[in-house]
Amino acid sequence: MSTDPAGARIAARSSGRSGSARVGRLNPGVYYWTVKGSLGGLDVSSKESVRFEVDPPPPPPAALLTAPCEAFLYRVQGVEDRGLAFSWVPEADAASYELLVSRSKDLSSPFIRTSSTLPYAKISGRDAEALKRAGSCYWGLRWTNKDGDLSLLSPSRSLMGIDATGAIGLSFPPEGYRIAQSRLGDTRFSWKSSLPARMVFQLARDPEFRDLARQEESGDGGIAGRGWESGSYYWRVRAYNADGSAFLDSEGRGVEIVPPLAAPVIAAPLPSSSICLREGDAAAFSWAPVEGAEYYGLALRSSADRYASIVLEKGRVEGSSLACSLGELPSGSYRISVRGIAAARDDRTELDGIPAEGDFKYRRLSYIKLGSPASGEKLPGLDARRKGTLFTYELQDPPDSAELIVSSDAEGKKIVARVADRSGRAKVSRLDPGSYYWTVSGRLEGLDISARERFRFEVAPPPPLPAPEILLPLPGASFGVAELREKRSILLSWKPVAGATHYRVAVYARGGKKPVIEQDRLAGESYAIADLSVLDRGDCAWSVEARAFDQAGELEQPGVEAKASFVIDIPASQKAKAKDGGKLYGK
DSSP states (O other): OBSSTTSOSBOOOOOOSSSOOOOOOOOSEEEEEOOOOEETTEEOOOSOOEEEEEOOOOOOOOOOEEESOTTEEEESTTHHHHOEEEEEOOOTTEEEEEEEEESSTTOOSOSEEEEESSSEEEEOGGGGGGGGSOEEEEEEEEEEETTOOBOOOOOOEEEEEEOOTTSEEEEESOTTEEEEGGGGGGOEEEEEEOOOSEEEEEEESSTTSOSEEEEEEOSSSEEEOOSOOSEEEEEEEEEEOTTSSEEEEOOOEEEEEEOOBOOOOEEESOTTOEEEEETTOOEEEEEOOOTTOSEEEEEEEEGGGTTOSEEEEEEEEOSSEEEEOGGGSOSEEEEEEEEEEEOOBTTBOOEEBOOEEEEEEEEEEOOOEEEESOTTOEEOHHHHHHTOEEEEEEOSSOOSEEEEEEESSTTSOSEEEEEEOSSSEEEESOOOSEEEEEEEEEEETTEEOOOSOOEEEEEOOOOOBOOOOEEESOTTOEEEHHHHHHHSSEEEEEOOOTTOSEEEEEEEOTTOSSOSEEEEEEOSSEEEEOOGGGSOSEEEEEEEEEEEEOTTSOEEEOBOOEEEEEEEEOOOOOOOOOOOSSOOTTO
16 A cells, blocks of 8 residues: 555555455555565566545544533622633543633634643633623633544633623612502512623512512513512512523612501491482581591492492592582482592602492482573463462472462562462462562472572553443534433443443543543443533533453453543523613612
Protein backbone atom coordinates (compact mmCIF):
# COMPACT_ATOMS: atom_id res chain seq x y z
CA MET A 1 0.00 0.00 0.00
CA SER A 2 1.46 3.32 -1.07
CA THR A 3 0.51 6.92 -1.30
CA ASP A 4 1.42 7.18 -4.99
CA PRO A 5 0.29 5.17 -8.03
CA ALA A 6 3.80 3.94 -8.76
CA GLY A 7 4.08 2.41 -5.32
CA ALA A 8 7.23 4.32 -4.49
CA ARG A 9 5.98 5.64 -1.13
CA ILE A 10 5.08 2.57 0.83
CA ALA A 11 2.54 3.23 3.54
CA ALA A 12 1.96 -0.35 4.70
CA ARG A 13 2.87 -3.98 3.91
CA SER A 14 1.24 -7.23 4.83
CA SER A 15 2.14 -10.84 3.87
CA GLY A 16 -0.04 -13.87 3.70
CA ARG A 17 -1.47 -16.63 1.58
CA SER A 18 -5.13 -16.32 2.64
CA GLY A 19 -6.37 -13.95 -0.03
CA SER A 20 -6.91 -11.10 2.46
CA ALA A 21 -4.81 -8.80 4.56
CA ARG A 22 -5.26 -6.34 7.43
CA VAL A 23 -3.26 -3.16 7.88
CA GLY A 24 -2.98 -0.85 10.88
CA ARG A 25 -4.36 2.64 11.32
CA LEU A 26 -4.20 4.80 8.26
CA ASN A 27 -4.04 8.52 8.41
CA PRO A 28 -6.50 10.48 6.35
CA GLY A 29 -5.40 10.72 2.71
CA VAL A 30 -5.34 9.03 -0.77
CA TYR A 31 -3.90 5.48 -1.06
CA TYR A 32 -3.12 2.88 -3.75
CA TRP A 33 -2.93 -0.82 -3.15
CA THR A 34 -1.90 -3.81 -5.14
CA VAL A 35 -0.83 -7.45 -4.54
CA LYS A 36 2.53 -8.96 -5.45
CA GLY A 37 2.98 -12.71 -5.49
CA SER A 38 4.76 -15.72 -7.06
CA LEU A 39 3.77 -19.28 -7.80
CA GLY A 40 6.37 -21.91 -8.58
CA GLY A 41 8.91 -19.23 -9.22
CA LEU A 42 6.62 -17.41 -11.52
CA ASP A 43 5.50 -13.72 -10.89
CA VAL A 44 1.74 -13.64 -10.46
CA SER A 45 1.53 -10.01 -9.14
CA SER A 46 -1.49 -7.84 -9.94
CA LYS A 47 -0.95 -5.70 -12.98
CA GLU A 48 -3.00 -2.78 -11.58
CA SER A 49 -3.41 -0.77 -8.38
CA VAL A 50 -6.65 0.36 -6.74
CA ARG A 51 -7.06 3.88 -5.50
CA PHE A 52 -9.06 4.69 -2.31
CA GLU A 53 -9.31 7.49 0.21
CA VAL A 54 -9.31 7.49 3.99
CA ASP A 55 -11.47 10.30 5.38
CA PRO A 56 -10.50 12.03 8.63
CA PRO A 57 -12.42 10.63 11.63
CA PRO A 58 -15.43 12.72 12.82
CA PRO A 59 -14.75 14.86 15.86
CA PRO A 60 -16.23 13.71 19.14
CA PRO A 61 -19.82 14.91 19.64
CA ALA A 62 -20.56 18.14 21.47
CA ALA A 63 -21.07 17.94 25.20
CA LEU A 64 -24.60 18.19 26.59
CA LEU A 65 -24.92 21.30 28.79
CA THR A 66 -26.96 21.10 32.00
CA ALA A 67 -26.66 24.34 33.99
CA PRO A 68 -27.09 27.29 33.81
CA CYS A 69 -30.14 26.92 31.55
CA GLU A 70 -30.94 29.07 28.53
CA ALA A 71 -31.70 32.72 29.42
CA PHE A 72 -30.37 32.27 32.93
CA LEU A 73 -30.18 35.45 35.03
CA TYR A 74 -27.51 36.27 37.55
CA ARG A 75 -26.92 39.34 39.68
CA VAL A 76 -23.79 41.24 38.81
CA GLN A 77 -23.47 42.56 42.36
CA GLY A 78 -21.20 40.21 44.34
CA VAL A 79 -20.80 37.72 41.50
CA GLU A 80 -17.07 37.44 42.25
CA ASP A 81 -17.89 36.35 45.80
CA ARG A 82 -20.79 34.06 45.02
CA GLY A 83 -19.27 32.74 41.85
CA LEU A 84 -21.13 31.27 38.91
CA ALA A 85 -21.24 27.47 38.52
CA PHE A 86 -21.45 25.62 35.22
CA SER A 87 -22.14 21.89 34.67
CA TRP A 88 -22.58 19.41 31.84
CA VAL A 89 -23.10 15.74 31.16
CA PRO A 90 -19.75 13.88 31.51
CA GLU A 91 -18.29 12.19 28.43
CA ALA A 92 -16.76 8.68 28.93
CA ASP A 93 -13.85 9.38 26.57
CA ALA A 94 -13.14 12.87 27.79
CA ALA A 95 -9.66 13.66 28.95
CA SER A 96 -10.44 17.36 29.63
CA TYR A 97 -13.10 20.01 29.14
CA GLU A 98 -12.81 23.64 28.04
CA LEU A 99 -15.45 26.17 29.21
CA LEU A 100 -15.93 29.27 27.04
CA VAL A 101 -17.85 32.47 27.95
CA SER A 102 -18.24 35.14 25.26
CA ARG A 103 -20.29 38.19 24.35
CA SER A 104 -20.92 36.57 20.98
CA LYS A 105 -23.42 33.84 20.39
CA ASP A 106 -20.92 31.86 18.33
CA LEU A 107 -18.54 31.97 21.34
CA SER A 108 -15.85 33.73 19.36
CA SER A 109 -13.41 35.87 21.31
CA PRO A 110 -14.31 34.41 24.71
CA PHE A 111 -13.56 36.61 27.71
CA ILE A 112 -13.46 33.54 29.95
CA ARG A 113 -11.69 30.34 28.97
CA THR A 114 -11.08 27.72 31.61
CA SER A 115 -10.25 23.97 31.63
CA SER A 116 -11.53 21.23 33.85
CA THR A 117 -11.17 17.48 34.06
CA LEU A 118 -14.51 17.26 35.91
CA PRO A 119 -18.01 17.81 34.42
CA TYR A 120 -18.44 21.12 36.18
CA ALA A 121 -16.62 24.41 36.81
CA LYS A 122 -17.10 27.45 38.98
CA ILE A 123 -16.02 30.92 37.96
CA SER A 124 -15.31 33.17 40.91
CA GLY A 125 -12.87 35.70 42.28
CA ARG A 126 -10.71 37.49 39.78
CA ASP A 127 -11.85 35.13 37.04
CA ALA A 128 -15.43 36.41 37.49
CA GLU A 129 -14.52 40.11 37.16
CA ALA A 130 -15.70 40.11 33.55
CA LEU A 131 -19.14 38.85 34.68
CA LYS A 132 -19.77 42.03 36.69
CA ARG A 133 -20.89 43.79 33.55
CA ALA A 134 -24.67 43.81 33.14
CA GLY A 135 -25.98 42.49 29.87
CA SER A 136 -26.10 39.36 27.76
CA CYS A 137 -23.33 36.83 27.28
CA TYR A 138 -23.11 33.21 26.11
CA TRP A 139 -21.42 30.08 27.32
CA GLY A 140 -20.50 26.73 25.76
CA LEU A 141 -18.14 23.78 25.99
CA ARG A 142 -15.83 21.52 24.05
CA TRP A 143 -13.77 18.55 25.19
CA THR A 144 -10.75 16.50 24.16
CA ASN A 145 -10.62 12.70 24.15
CA LYS A 146 -7.67 10.55 25.15
CA ASP A 147 -6.50 10.47 21.53
CA GLY A 148 -6.28 14.23 21.56
CA ASP A 149 -9.34 14.68 19.32
CA LEU A 150 -11.22 17.91 19.95
CA SER A 151 -15.02 17.64 20.16
CA LEU A 152 -17.54 19.77 18.42
CA LEU A 153 -18.42 23.04 20.14
CA SER A 154 -21.68 22.79 22.03
CA PRO A 155 -24.59 25.06 21.08
CA SER A 156 -24.27 28.21 23.18
CA ARG A 157 -26.62 29.22 25.97
CA SER A 158 -27.42 32.79 26.86
CA LEU A 159 -26.78 34.36 30.24
CA MET A 160 -27.86 37.78 31.42
CA GLY A 161 -26.17 39.81 34.07
CA ILE A 162 -28.68 41.87 36.00
CA ASP A 163 -28.02 45.01 37.99
CA ALA A 164 -30.41 44.26 40.86
CA THR A 165 -30.42 47.85 42.09
CA GLY A 166 -33.94 49.09 41.32
CA ALA A 167 -34.66 46.14 39.06
CA ILE A 168 -38.13 45.85 40.62
CA GLY A 169 -39.88 49.01 41.82
CA LEU A 170 -43.25 48.86 43.59
CA SER A 171 -45.64 51.59 42.45
CA PHE A 172 -49.01 51.29 44.20
CA PRO A 173 -50.35 50.97 46.86
CA PRO A 174 -47.86 52.74 49.14
CA GLU A 175 -46.71 51.51 52.53
CA GLY A 176 -49.52 51.33 55.11
CA TYR A 177 -52.28 51.93 52.56
CA ARG A 178 -55.80 51.05 53.71
CA ILE A 179 -58.15 49.39 51.22
CA ALA A 180 -61.86 48.92 51.78
CA GLN A 181 -62.82 45.32 51.27
CA SER A 182 -65.51 46.43 48.84
CA ARG A 183 -62.89 48.36 46.81
CA LEU A 184 -60.42 45.51 46.41
CA GLY A 185 -61.61 44.79 42.90
CA ASP A 186 -60.99 48.44 41.95
CA THR A 187 -57.50 48.49 43.48
CA ARG A 188 -54.56 47.49 41.28
CA PHE A 189 -51.29 46.43 42.85
CA SER A 190 -48.70 47.65 40.34
CA TRP A 191 -44.95 47.68 39.88
CA LYS A 192 -42.24 48.42 37.33
CA SER A 193 -39.52 46.02 36.31
CA SER A 194 -36.81 45.82 33.65
CA LEU A 195 -36.26 42.11 34.20
CA PRO A 196 -36.97 39.62 31.39
CA ALA A 197 -38.29 37.24 34.00
CA ARG A 198 -41.48 35.64 35.22
CA MET A 199 -43.00 37.97 37.84
CA VAL A 200 -45.14 36.64 40.68
CA PHE A 201 -47.22 38.80 43.04
CA GLN A 202 -47.14 37.59 46.63
CA LEU A 203 -49.47 38.55 49.48
CA ALA A 204 -48.53 37.34 52.94
CA ARG A 205 -49.84 37.65 56.46
CA ASP A 206 -46.33 38.17 57.86
CA PRO A 207 -43.44 40.46 56.82
CA GLU A 208 -41.16 37.44 56.24
CA PHE A 209 -43.59 36.07 53.62
CA ARG A 210 -43.74 32.66 55.20
CA ASP A 211 -47.55 32.63 55.47
CA LEU A 212 -48.70 33.38 51.92
CA ALA A 213 -52.34 34.31 51.44
CA ARG A 214 -52.08 34.79 47.70
CA GLN A 215 -49.56 34.10 44.96
CA GLU A 216 -50.30 34.92 41.34
CA GLU A 217 -48.23 35.40 38.20
CA SER A 218 -48.63 38.59 36.19
CA GLY A 219 -46.95 39.69 33.01
CA ASP A 220 -48.31 43.24 32.72
CA GLY A 221 -46.87 44.87 35.79
CA GLY A 222 -49.93 44.67 38.00
CA ILE A 223 -52.72 42.65 39.47
CA ALA A 224 -56.21 43.56 40.72
CA GLY A 225 -57.24 42.85 44.27
CA ARG A 226 -59.45 39.87 44.97
CA GLY A 227 -61.97 38.97 47.65
CA TRP A 228 -59.40 38.72 50.42
CA GLU A 229 -60.47 38.77 54.03
CA SER A 230 -59.97 41.90 56.07
CA GLY A 231 -56.75 42.22 58.05
CA SER A 232 -53.11 43.29 57.84
CA TYR A 233 -51.03 42.00 54.92
CA TYR A 234 -47.67 42.46 53.23
CA TRP A 235 -47.08 42.40 49.50
CA ARG A 236 -44.12 42.14 47.18
CA VAL A 237 -43.12 40.88 43.74
CA ARG A 238 -40.76 37.96 43.17
CA ALA A 239 -38.85 37.44 39.93
CA TYR A 240 -38.16 33.84 38.93
CA ASN A 241 -35.17 32.68 36.92
CA ALA A 242 -35.42 30.61 33.77
CA ASP A 243 -34.80 27.44 35.73
CA GLY A 244 -37.74 28.15 38.04
CA SER A 245 -35.68 29.26 40.99
CA ALA A 246 -36.39 32.51 42.83
CA PHE A 247 -34.14 35.18 41.41
CA LEU A 248 -35.01 38.52 43.01
CA ASP A 249 -37.56 39.85 45.52
CA SER A 250 -38.79 43.40 45.64
CA GLU A 251 -39.14 45.26 48.90
CA GLY A 252 -42.16 44.29 51.00
CA ARG A 253 -44.94 46.76 51.79
CA GLY A 254 -47.63 46.64 54.43
CA VAL A 255 -51.26 47.05 53.46
CA GLU A 256 -54.49 46.84 55.43
CA ILE A 257 -57.76 45.51 54.09
CA VAL A 258 -60.51 47.26 56.02
CA PRO A 259 -63.91 45.66 56.69
CA PRO A 260 -67.05 47.64 55.77
CA LEU A 261 -68.38 50.30 58.09
CA ALA A 262 -71.28 49.16 60.24
CA ALA A 263 -74.80 49.35 58.84
CA PRO A 264 -76.83 52.32 60.13
CA VAL A 265 -80.09 51.80 61.98
CA ILE A 266 -82.96 53.39 60.04
CA ALA A 267 -85.15 55.53 62.28
CA ALA A 268 -87.64 56.95 59.75
CA PRO A 269 -89.56 55.65 58.04
CA LEU A 270 -89.56 52.60 60.25
CA PRO A 271 -89.42 49.28 58.40
CA SER A 272 -92.88 47.94 57.45
CA SER A 273 -94.49 51.28 58.29
CA SER A 274 -96.92 53.26 56.14
CA ILE A 275 -96.76 56.96 55.45
CA CYS A 276 -98.98 59.45 53.67
CA LEU A 277 -97.73 62.51 51.81
CA ARG A 278 -99.33 65.10 49.66
CA GLU A 279 -98.11 65.37 46.08
CA GLY A 280 -94.86 67.31 46.03
CA ASP A 281 -94.28 66.98 49.78
CA ALA A 282 -90.92 65.90 51.17
CA ALA A 283 -90.44 62.86 53.39
CA ALA A 284 -87.99 62.95 56.28
CA PHE A 285 -85.55 60.04 56.21
CA SER A 286 -83.28 59.57 59.22
CA TRP A 287 -80.92 57.00 60.67
CA ALA A 288 -78.46 56.54 63.52
CA PRO A 289 -74.92 57.86 62.84
CA VAL A 290 -72.23 55.29 61.99
CA GLU A 291 -68.78 55.47 63.56
CA GLY A 292 -66.16 56.36 60.96
CA ALA A 293 -68.65 57.55 58.34
CA GLU A 294 -68.06 61.03 56.94
CA TYR A 295 -71.23 61.09 54.85
CA TYR A 296 -73.97 58.72 53.67
CA GLY A 297 -75.36 57.40 50.42
CA LEU A 298 -79.12 56.95 50.08
CA ALA A 299 -81.02 55.08 47.38
CA LEU A 300 -84.73 54.43 46.95
CA ARG A 301 -86.22 51.61 44.88
CA SER A 302 -89.79 50.78 43.97
CA SER A 303 -91.65 47.48 44.03
CA ALA A 304 -93.02 48.39 40.59
CA ASP A 305 -89.95 46.75 39.00
CA ARG A 306 -89.19 44.43 41.94
CA TYR A 307 -86.72 46.92 43.37
CA ALA A 308 -84.43 46.53 40.35
CA SER A 309 -83.74 50.18 39.50
CA ILE A 310 -83.13 53.26 41.62
CA VAL A 311 -85.92 55.84 41.46
CA LEU A 312 -84.29 58.38 43.78
CA GLU A 313 -80.64 58.64 44.80
CA LYS A 314 -78.53 60.96 46.93
CA GLY A 315 -74.85 60.09 46.73
CA ARG A 316 -73.54 62.42 49.44
CA VAL A 317 -75.67 63.22 52.45
CA GLU A 318 -73.99 65.21 55.20
CA GLY A 319 -75.48 64.26 58.54
CA SER A 320 -77.88 61.49 59.40
CA SER A 321 -81.14 62.81 57.95
CA LEU A 322 -82.50 63.99 54.63
CA ALA A 323 -85.74 65.42 53.31
CA CYS A 324 -86.53 63.78 49.95
CA SER A 325 -89.24 64.74 47.46
CA LEU A 326 -91.08 61.47 47.87
CA GLY A 327 -94.37 63.25 47.14
CA GLU A 328 -93.39 63.43 43.46
CA LEU A 329 -93.43 59.62 43.18
CA PRO A 330 -96.54 57.46 42.76
CA SER A 331 -98.04 55.52 45.64
CA GLY A 332 -96.64 52.06 46.27
CA SER A 333 -94.14 49.99 48.22
CA TYR A 334 -90.59 51.29 48.42
CA ARG A 335 -87.24 50.16 49.79
CA ILE A 336 -84.77 52.61 51.30
CA SER A 337 -81.07 51.78 51.41
CA VAL A 338 -78.58 53.80 53.48
CA ARG A 339 -74.84 53.19 53.88
CA GLY A 340 -72.04 55.08 55.58
CA ILE A 341 -69.07 56.28 53.50
CA ALA A 342 -65.64 57.72 54.32
CA ALA A 343 -63.97 59.67 51.52
CA ALA A 344 -60.81 58.45 49.81
CA ARG A 345 -57.52 60.01 50.87
CA ASP A 346 -53.86 59.65 49.99
CA ASP A 347 -53.48 56.82 52.50
CA ARG A 348 -56.69 54.89 51.79
CA THR A 349 -59.46 54.11 49.36
CA GLU A 350 -63.02 55.23 49.90
CA LEU A 351 -64.47 53.23 52.79
CA ASP A 352 -67.90 51.78 52.14
CA GLY A 353 -70.40 50.69 54.73
CA ILE A 354 -72.84 47.82 54.93
CA PRO A 355 -76.15 49.14 53.60
CA ALA A 356 -79.17 49.14 55.86
CA GLU A 357 -82.45 48.49 54.07
CA GLY A 358 -86.06 48.94 55.04
CA ASP A 359 -89.35 48.50 53.18
CA PHE A 360 -92.29 50.81 53.71
CA LYS A 361 -95.56 51.66 52.06
CA TYR A 362 -96.26 55.13 50.81
CA ARG A 363 -99.53 56.69 49.80
CA ARG A 364 -99.55 59.92 47.84
CA LEU A 365 -102.49 62.19 48.57
CA SER A 366 -103.50 64.53 45.77
CA TYR A 367 -104.65 68.06 46.38
CA ILE A 368 -108.23 68.82 45.42
CA LYS A 369 -108.31 70.07 41.84
CA LEU A 370 -110.90 72.67 40.87
CA GLY A 371 -113.04 71.98 37.83
CA SER A 372 -115.97 74.23 37.00
CA PRO A 373 -116.83 77.03 36.87
CA ALA A 374 -113.45 77.47 35.23
CA SER A 375 -111.28 80.41 36.08
CA GLY A 376 -112.56 83.45 34.18
CA GLU A 377 -115.85 81.78 33.21
CA LYS A 378 -118.97 83.95 32.88
CA LEU A 379 -122.26 82.36 34.04
CA PRO A 380 -125.80 83.29 32.91
CA GLY A 381 -127.40 85.46 35.57
CA LEU A 382 -130.90 83.95 35.49
CA ASP A 383 -129.60 80.37 35.80
CA ALA A 384 -127.36 81.36 38.70
CA ARG A 385 -130.34 82.96 40.42
CA ARG A 386 -133.10 80.52 39.61
CA LYS A 387 -131.38 77.13 39.15
CA GLY A 388 -128.32 77.62 41.29
CA THR A 389 -124.66 77.07 40.34
CA LEU A 390 -123.03 73.63 40.26
CA PHE A 391 -119.37 73.46 41.33
CA THR A 392 -117.33 70.41 40.38
CA TYR A 393 -113.86 69.42 41.60
CA GLU A 394 -111.64 66.35 41.41
CA LEU A 395 -111.02 64.15 44.43
CA GLN A 396 -108.52 61.34 43.87
CA ASP A 397 -109.47 59.77 47.19
CA PRO A 398 -112.61 60.51 49.22
CA PRO A 399 -111.50 63.07 51.79
CA ASP A 400 -112.32 62.88 55.46
CA SER A 401 -113.88 66.34 55.09
CA ALA A 402 -114.34 68.86 52.28
CA GLU A 403 -116.06 72.24 51.99
CA LEU A 404 -116.85 74.47 49.03
CA ILE A 405 -116.16 78.13 49.80
CA VAL A 406 -117.50 80.95 47.61
CA SER A 407 -116.39 84.51 48.38
CA SER A 408 -116.73 87.90 46.79
CA ASP A 409 -113.06 88.77 47.35
CA ALA A 410 -109.81 87.17 46.22
CA GLU A 411 -108.60 86.64 49.80
CA GLY A 412 -111.66 84.57 50.68
CA LYS A 413 -112.64 86.75 53.64
CA LYS A 414 -116.06 87.85 52.40
CA ILE A 415 -117.79 84.52 52.37
CA VAL A 416 -120.90 84.26 50.20
CA ALA A 417 -121.60 80.55 50.55
CA ARG A 418 -120.21 77.42 52.26
CA VAL A 419 -121.25 73.91 51.29
CA ALA A 420 -119.88 70.79 52.98
CA ASP A 421 -119.43 68.13 50.29
CA ARG A 422 -117.20 65.06 49.80
CA SER A 423 -118.60 63.98 46.41
CA GLY A 424 -116.91 66.50 44.15
CA ARG A 425 -120.24 68.14 43.14
CA ALA A 426 -121.65 70.93 45.26
CA LYS A 427 -124.45 73.36 44.43
CA VAL A 428 -125.03 76.92 45.58
CA SER A 429 -128.71 77.79 45.24
CA ARG A 430 -128.54 81.46 44.28
CA LEU A 431 -125.86 83.87 43.16
CA ASP A 432 -126.63 87.44 42.23
CA PRO A 433 -124.81 89.18 39.40
CA GLY A 434 -121.21 90.08 40.27
CA SER A 435 -117.65 88.72 40.57
CA TYR A 436 -116.94 85.68 42.77
CA TYR A 437 -114.04 83.45 43.86
CA TRP A 438 -114.30 79.82 44.80
CA THR A 439 -112.11 77.06 46.19
CA VAL A 440 -112.48 73.81 48.14
CA SER A 441 -110.85 73.01 51.45
CA GLY A 442 -110.36 69.44 52.62
CA ARG A 443 -108.44 67.06 54.87
CA LEU A 444 -107.41 63.44 54.50
CA GLU A 445 -105.38 61.30 56.89
CA GLY A 446 -104.86 64.41 59.00
CA LEU A 447 -103.28 66.35 56.10
CA ASP A 448 -104.59 69.47 54.44
CA ILE A 449 -105.40 68.61 50.82
CA SER A 450 -107.24 71.86 50.06
CA ALA A 451 -107.15 73.09 46.50
CA ARG A 452 -104.01 75.13 45.91
CA GLU A 453 -105.81 77.75 43.84
CA ARG A 454 -108.85 79.94 43.85
CA PHE A 455 -110.90 80.38 40.66
CA ARG A 456 -112.55 83.66 39.76
CA PHE A 457 -115.84 83.68 37.84
CA GLU A 458 -118.62 86.14 37.04
CA VAL A 459 -122.40 85.96 37.22
CA ALA A 460 -123.75 88.12 34.41
CA PRO A 461 -126.78 90.38 34.92
CA PRO A 462 -130.01 88.78 33.65
CA PRO A 463 -130.91 89.91 30.11
CA PRO A 464 -133.74 92.49 30.09
CA LEU A 465 -137.22 91.44 29.03
CA PRO A 466 -138.18 92.80 25.62
CA ALA A 467 -140.17 96.01 25.37
CA PRO A 468 -143.96 95.43 25.34
CA GLU A 469 -145.86 96.13 22.16
CA ILE A 470 -148.21 99.11 22.87
CA LEU A 471 -151.81 98.71 21.83
CA LEU A 472 -153.55 101.85 23.17
CA PRO A 473 -153.59 104.77 22.77
CA LEU A 474 -152.92 104.44 19.12
CA PRO A 475 -150.00 106.44 17.82
CA GLY A 476 -150.99 110.08 17.35
CA ALA A 477 -154.14 109.67 19.47
CA SER A 478 -155.71 112.94 20.65
CA PHE A 479 -158.21 113.38 23.44
CA GLY A 480 -160.51 116.39 23.20
CA VAL A 481 -163.20 117.77 25.52
CA ALA A 482 -165.91 115.59 24.09
CA GLU A 483 -163.87 112.38 24.48
CA LEU A 484 -162.81 113.22 27.95
CA ARG A 485 -166.33 114.18 28.97
CA GLU A 486 -167.64 110.90 27.64
CA LYS A 487 -164.97 108.49 28.93
CA ARG A 488 -163.69 110.30 31.97
CA SER A 489 -160.42 108.24 31.67
CA ILE A 490 -157.63 107.28 29.27
CA LEU A 491 -156.81 103.55 28.81
CA LEU A 492 -153.20 102.47 28.36
CA SER A 493 -152.74 98.87 27.11
CA TRP A 494 -150.01 96.61 25.60
CA LYS A 495 -149.43 93.02 24.62
CA PRO A 496 -148.18 90.59 27.28
CA VAL A 497 -144.43 89.80 27.44
CA ALA A 498 -143.32 86.21 27.97
CA GLY A 499 -141.63 85.75 31.34
CA ALA A 500 -143.03 88.95 32.82
CA THR A 501 -144.86 88.79 36.14
CA HIS A 502 -145.64 92.51 36.39
CA TYR A 503 -145.38 95.75 34.48
CA ARG A 504 -144.29 99.25 35.35
CA VAL A 505 -146.15 102.23 33.87
CA ALA A 506 -145.02 105.86 34.06
CA VAL A 507 -146.95 108.88 32.71
CA TYR A 508 -145.34 112.25 32.21
CA ALA A 509 -147.20 115.58 31.82
CA ARG A 510 -146.13 117.94 29.09
CA GLY A 511 -142.39 118.61 29.40
CA GLY A 512 -142.17 116.93 32.78
CA LYS A 513 -139.19 114.78 33.77
CA LYS A 514 -140.78 113.35 36.84
CA PRO A 515 -143.71 111.05 36.24
CA VAL A 516 -147.05 112.30 37.45
CA ILE A 517 -148.29 108.74 37.50
CA GLU A 518 -146.11 105.67 38.35
CA GLN A 519 -147.39 102.16 38.84
CA ASP A 520 -144.64 99.59 39.61
CA ARG A 521 -146.37 96.24 39.91
CA LEU A 522 -149.26 96.06 37.53
CA ALA A 523 -150.39 92.49 37.16
CA GLY A 524 -152.32 93.00 33.91
CA GLU A 525 -151.61 94.38 30.50
CA SER A 526 -153.52 97.69 30.84
CA TYR A 527 -153.89 100.72 33.02
CA ALA A 528 -156.61 103.39 33.02
CA ILE A 529 -155.70 106.97 33.90
CA ALA A 530 -158.73 107.85 35.99
CA ASP A 531 -157.54 111.18 37.44
CA LEU A 532 -157.13 113.26 34.35
CA SER A 533 -156.47 116.34 36.39
CA VAL A 534 -152.82 115.35 36.74
CA LEU A 535 -152.41 115.72 33.01
CA ASP A 536 -151.77 118.93 31.18
CA ARG A 537 -153.11 120.00 27.82
CA GLY A 538 -150.77 119.25 24.97
CA ASP A 539 -148.37 116.29 24.46
CA CYS A 540 -148.14 113.69 27.24
CA ALA A 541 -145.55 110.85 27.32
CA TRP A 542 -145.86 107.44 28.89
CA SER A 543 -143.80 104.22 29.09
CA VAL A 544 -144.36 100.62 30.02
CA GLU A 545 -141.71 98.08 31.14
CA ALA A 546 -142.15 94.32 31.58
CA ARG A 547 -140.67 92.99 34.84
CA ALA A 548 -140.14 89.57 36.47
CA PHE A 549 -140.22 89.19 40.27
CA ASP A 550 -139.41 86.04 42.20
CA GLN A 551 -141.62 84.46 44.81
CA ALA A 552 -140.00 86.58 47.50
CA GLY A 553 -140.98 89.70 45.65
CA GLU A 554 -137.47 90.63 44.54
CA LEU A 555 -136.89 91.91 41.06
CA GLU A 556 -135.18 89.22 39.02
CA GLN A 557 -135.36 90.58 35.51
CA PRO A 558 -136.05 94.16 34.45
CA GLY A 559 -137.27 94.99 30.96
CA VAL A 560 -136.78 97.41 28.12
CA GLU A 561 -139.18 100.36 28.25
CA ALA A 562 -141.69 100.87 25.46
CA LYS A 563 -142.47 104.56 25.05
CA ALA A 564 -145.42 106.34 23.49
CA SER A 565 -147.34 109.65 23.66
CA PHE A 566 -150.80 111.11 23.23
CA VAL A 567 -152.28 114.62 23.06
CA ILE A 568 -154.71 116.32 25.43
CA ASP A 569 -156.58 118.64 23.15
CA ILE A 570 -158.72 120.95 25.29
CA PRO A 571 -159.05 124.77 25.05
CA ALA A 572 -157.01 126.89 27.36
CA SER A 573 -158.92 128.11 30.41
CA GLN A 574 -160.01 131.86 30.52
CA LYS A 575 -160.21 134.22 33.49
CA ALA A 576 -163.76 135.35 34.44
CA LYS A 577 -164.59 139.16 34.02
CA ALA A 578 -166.76 141.19 36.48
CA LYS A 579 -169.44 143.71 35.18
CA ASP A 580 -168.95 147.44 35.85
CA GLY A 581 -171.63 149.48 37.58
CA GLY A 582 -174.65 148.36 39.41
CA LYS A 583 -175.08 147.92 42.95
CA LEU A 584 -173.70 145.14 44.89
CA TYR A 585 -175.37 143.53 47.82
CA GLY A 586 -174.29 145.01 51.00
CA LYS A 587 -172.89 148.13 49.62
